[in-house]
Amino acid sequence: MASQRTSDKAAPTTDPILRHWREAVPHDRLAHLVKDAARAMVRGLHMRLAQYEVSFGHWAFLRILWEKDGLTQKELSDEAGVMTPTTFTAVTAMEKLGYVERRQSPDNRKNTYVYLTPKGKSLKKKLVPLAEEVNEISVRGLKETEIKVARKVLLTIIENMAKDEAESSDPARRIPSTRELGNLITTRGEEYESS
Numbered sequence: 001m002a003s004q005r006t007s008d009k010a011a012p013t014t015d016p017i018l019r020h021w022r023e024a025v026p027h028d029r030l031a032h033l034v035k036d037a038a039r040a041m042v043r044g045l046h047m048r049l050a051q052y053e054v055s056f057g058h059w060a061f062l063r064i065l066w067e068k069d070g071l072t073q074k075e076l077s078d079e080a081g082v083m084t085p086t087t088f089t090a091v092t093a094m095e096k097l098g099y100v101e102r103r104q105s106p107d108n109r110k111n112t113y114v115y116l117t118p119k120g121k122s123l124k125k126k127l128v129p130l131a132e133e134v135n136e137i138s139v140r141g142l143k144e145t146e147i148k149v150a151r152k153v154l155l156t157i158i159e160n161m162a163k164d165e166a167e168s169s170d171p172a173r174r175i176p177s178t179r180e181l182g183n184l185i186t187t188r189g190e191e192y193e194s195s
Helices: 002-008 015-024 030-050 056-067 073-080 084-096 118-138 144-167 178-194
Strands: 100-104 112-116
Touching: 030 056, 030 118, 030 144, 056 073, 056 084, 056 112, 056 118, 073 084, 073 112, 084 100, 112 118
Parallel strands: none
Antiparallel strands: 100 112
């Protein structure tokens, strides 16, 4: 019975989060709740990936390449939803680890294509079950109908936010590139110092 009580307790890192949601702000915005839920799932997967010395940042790219190998770095960026410099950095690190290799097409030397190595391909059998385990843990205690409703709600949120972004005609309402943001911060910092 004591072991059951121990396993029912939240981990020390989740205690403050649960107290926050249950006691401090039980009616806080949905965006905060979604962010904390995603963070908890990412932490769960991150802990498991570390057993195989795979970073969470590489996980997203591996997943994409397991489904469609031989993408350009730009296509890989688009699929992962990250900026091209982020993909370049990740692919460089993954290449050093022996997970991927870059190749140029003899017909088109402009584009660099990313391919999994045998080592990168073999990680799928080890890592996918870890992600499945995190998903199973995350929905413990929920009925199948509740999981379907949660999926519908989250997909609707994603669709609504994508539609909002796509329909925005205001050029100021877009996500700036890392370089643009850096320049903006530098410029504002210089303006602040000169005033």
